[in-house]
Amino acid sequence: MADITKALNLDELASKDSPIHNLDGRIKLISAVLAIVVVAFSNNLFIPIVMEIYLLIILKIAKLSYLNSFKRLLLLLPFGGAIIIFQPFIHPGNILWRYSWITVTDVGLNWAILLLARMTVSLTAIVILSSTSPMQEIVESLRKLKMPKDLAMILSIMVRFLFIFIDELSTIRKSQKSRNFHIHSKITPYKWRVRQVGYTIAMMFVKSYEQGERIYKSMISRGFSDKSNIYNEKKQLLRSDYIYIITMILLIIIIEVILIKYSNQLGYLGENLSIN
Amino acid sequence: MNKVHLSTKNLSYTYPDGTQALKNINITIYKGKKVAILGPNGAGKSTLFSHFNGLTEATSGEIEIDGKKMEYDKESLLKIRQQVGIVFQNPNDQLFAPTVKEDVAFGPMNLGLDYEEVKRRVKESLTMVGMEEYSDKTPHHLSGGQQKRVAIAGIIAMRPNIMILDEPTAGLDPEGVKKILDILNKLNEDGMSIVISSHDIEMVNEFADEIYVLNKGEILANGDKHEIFSNKELLKKAHLKAPVTTEILHGLKEKGYNINTKRIGLNEVIEELEQLNVTIKKENID
Numbered sequence: 001m002a003d004i005t006k007a008l009n010l011d012e013l014a015s016k017d018s019p020i021h022n023l024d025g026r027i028k029l030i031s032a033v034l035a036i037v038v039v040a041f042s043n044n045l046f047i048p049i050v051m052e053i054y055l056l057i058i059l060k061i062a063k064l065s066y067l068n069s070f071k072r073l074l075l076l077l078p079f080g081g082a083i084i085i086f087q088p089f090i091h092p093g094n095i096l097w098r099y100s101w102i103t104v105t106d107v108g109l110n111w112a113i114l115l116l117a118r119m120t121v122s123l124t125a126i127v128i129l130s131s132t133s134p135m136q137e138i139v140e141s142l143r144k145l146k147m148p149k150d151l152a153m154i155l156s157i158m159v160r161f162l163f164i165f166i167d168e169l170s171t172i173r174k175s176q177k178s179r180n181f182h183i184h185s186k187i188t189p190y191k192w193r194v195r196q197v198g199y200t201i202a203m204m205f206v207k208s209y210e211q212g213e214r215i216y217k218s219m220i221s222r223g224f225s226d227k228s229n230i231y232n233e234k235k236q237l238l239r240s241d242y243i244y245i246i247t248m249i250l251l252i253i254i255i256e257v258i259l260i261k262y263s264n265q266l267g268y269l270g271e272n273l274s275i276n
Numbered sequence: 277m278n279k280v281h282l283s284t285k286n287l288s289y290t291y292p293d294g295t296q297a298l299k300n301i302n303i304t305i306y307k308g309k310k311v312a313i314l315g316p317n318g319a320g321k322s323t324l325f326s327h328f329n330g331l332t333e334a335t336s337g338e339i340e341i342d343g344k345k346m347e348y349d350k351e352s353l354l355k356i357r358q359q360v361g362i363v364f365q366n367p368n369d370q371l372f373a374p375t376v377k378e379d380v381a382f383g384p385m386n387l388g389l390d391y392e393e394v395k396r397r398v399k400e401s402l403t404m405v406g407m408e409e410y411s412d413k414t415p416h417h418l419s420g421g422q423q424k425r426v427a428i429a430g431i432i433a434m435r436p437n438i439m440i441l442d443e444p445t446a447g448l449d450p451e452g453v454k455k456i457l458d459i460l461n462k463l464n465e466d467g468m469s470i471v472i473s474s475h476d477i478e479m480v481n482e483f484a485d486e487i488y489v490l491n492k493g494e495i496l497a498n499g500d501k502h503e504i505f506s507n508k509e510l511l512k513k514a515h516l517k518a519p520v521t522t523e524i525l526h527g528l529k530e531k532g533y534n535i536n537t538k539r540i541g542l543n544e545v546i547e548e549l550e551q552l553n554v555t556i557k558k559e560n561i562d
Binding site: 134135136139140156157159161163164167211214215217218219220221222223224225227228229230231233234 | 331366383
């Protein structure tokens with residue numbers, strides 16, 4: 001259940017109070033996307049490094065723990081990391097190291113380093129976004145940024161249901177635990193234990209189906225139809241929101257200008273490491 | 277004041293699997309009254325309620341609202357659902373928006389109201405149920421009683437003139453029950469007809485003007501609380517039990533006291549006891 005409790009913790013963490021937490025959701029969402037886009041199109045190490053330093057400062061302002069954020073980042077890293085790990089071995093270039101048929105090339109290694117840098121920054125941006133905005137705030141922001149109505153409704157309900165299911169599942173698990181059920185217990189036959197887990201999953205399906213029916217009934221009881229709109233609260237952007245996004249944009253402009261003007265002085269950091 | 281608000285005529289409903297859930301239900305709800313449908317688990321209370329706003333179409337018989345027969349086309353249903361607000365038993369079935377205010381806004385948005393009006397109604401409804409400070413919270417994080425009140429606010433925001441509540445006090449603590457009843461009494465004072473279902477005898481005794489006893493899909497009796505709760509036979513038949521006050525009056529009667537067993541309100545019982553001329557020793561209780 002650790003993963004699920006973690007998901008809940010994330011929302012708790014996201015509801016804390018700090019200058020970053022209090023920013024408008026739209027601003028945080030756009031900033032995260034902006035940071036990701038800028039590093040994804042960078043072909044040197046200078047941009048990712050500056051961006052990462054900037055994001056680490058934001059992390060500090062948001063009063064988030066570096067250690068916990070780093071752990072979260074490590075959890076996410078394997079998804080892209082698996083691809084990066086092969087890069088040094090599969091690209092042609094000057095051979096740096098050889099063991100029987102395995103070779104490491106400079107081009108491959110540089111490319112791997114660049115990918116890792118890009119990914120680290122992107123994930124840091126995501127970690128900051130998700131630990132400073134509750135899930136519903138992100139959904140709300142997407143809606144305000146003119147996401148199609150039907151998609152927004154689905155997303156909205158999905159986030160809400162996520163919590164209902166977590167509750168439902170943990171209720172079942174608790175009732176199983178209080179009767180000494182444990183998946184790794186050696187006292188009961190393996191097959192029987194697996195079957196119990198199967199029952200749990202089946203029960204979640206049945207419950208979700210019935211819950212869906214009941215919710216739909218309650219929705220049409222309140223006049224829901226295909227013409228219905230979702231309520232979006234209008235929120236004014238504050239000065240802090242403008243400051244945050246302008247700082248972000250200024251930073252991007254400045255690093256791009258530095259890169260164009262002084263790329264020779266930057267040495268390895270300014271080098272084009274991209275393979276394409 | 278004695279205008280019929282909602283009535284059913286020989287309403288019957290059979291489930292697709294052949295189970296007959298409701299048999300010849302005749303109910304008349306007058307404007308501005310507080311009505312309770314009393315019945316044990318599985319009596320058909322929820323099924324009956326889902327007929328009141330056209331969620332379920334009766335197998336036979338009909339429903340009239342304000343003297344007009346209920347039609348089941350899309351336009352009429354939208355109109356009926358604005359007039360007849362239903363609060364479901366489990367708040368989780370009703371609250372699905374990410375925040376309280378968005379949930380309360382759901383109904384008014386469906387009425388096609390403009391933004392300012394929706395905002396005003398959300399605020400007004402939440403204030404009415406005493407939940408205005410929770411408007412940005414997630415329904416999931418609220419307590420059962422608070423969720424119930426938000427669910428009621430969601431219906432108030434649609435400004436219905438009759439409110440149907442399925443087991444509004446089930447699973448709530450005494451304070452929570454009191455808060456719900458206060459809200460309902462206030463709405464009723466403002467002219468709204470209220471229909472609740474329950475098997476909480478004491479609560480119904482305190483709350484309802486008129487009671488219908490439903491058992492196994494049939495109406496066994498109807499009347500005010502004096503008529504219903506003094507009839508112990510009837511209550512037993514419906515798997516219910518009498519309020520404590522009834523038990524006291526019947527107990528005294530059995531002991532030979534001259535007492536009116538129909539006066540079951542709390543204050544009435546006290547009066548009855550006083551007129552018995554029982555000498556109660558007053559001790560120095562300080």
